[in-house]
Amino acid sequence: MLQNGLIMVAIIFVINIVYVSFFTIRMILTLKGYRYLAAFVSVFEVLIYVLGLGLVINHLNQVQNLMAYALGYGFGVICGMKIEEKLALGYITVNVITSRIKENFTESIREKGYGVTEWVAHGRSGERLMMEILTPRRNERNLMDTIKQLDPNAFIISHEPRNFHGGFWVKTIGKRLAP
Incomplete structure (x- = not known):
């Protein structure tokens, strides 16, 4: 052959x-x-x-x-x-900045099952809502689509976190990453 x-x-x-x-x-x-x-x-x-x-x-x-x-x-x-x-192994952190402070932006994302930490920040054009969302990588596209539907002008940055400590995610993540 x-x-x-x-x-x-x-x-x-x-x-x-x-x-x-x-x-x-x-x-x-x-x-x-x-x-x-x-x-x-x-x-x-x-x-x-x-x-x-x-x-x-x-x-x-x-x-x-x-x-x-x-x-x-x-x-x-x-x-x-x-x-x-x-x-799509691992997790990503998505940071979102939006001018839609008064809307239920964060709650809309939480209703989809994502954990969100939020705070108000001050940008060049005034107050902004900032959010940090940790999610499995396999959910990244759905999360991005959800954010873009809620605010097509939102500023979005995603990155892979290397270490985890504290918070409600740690028990789940720790089981998957245990040596």
Whole structure:
């Protein structure tokens, strides 16, 4: 089967897509603190890597194999990113600034199940309502859509928090991130 050049190119291409996808997932798991799961994924990652690289090195005189390896790597990066988006591990903090102080902005967000800390701040154009919302990453798009529906002109910033301490989220988060 490996004597057929086209099949060899396809196998190398697919192997590298799978390898780089595993690599991306392992890196994300490592960064999010899932060490044992990351170590488990790395076993398969290395097996696939060695298999693909071995095929290329054993047939180094065929440039199409090297091209398949390189293209598979590129497509693997894209696939890994798509998988990461679907997994959406971790949490995000969303900071919102709006001029709609008198409205029930915060309550509308809380009714959707989000925890919100709010305060009044003073900006260039007067008083502003500031909110900080912590949510699982998988809920980010829905939260953003909710905020934009309530105030299309709201200023929104999101970022990933690295450490947690205190508050009602800690018990839930602590269980998921325990080493």
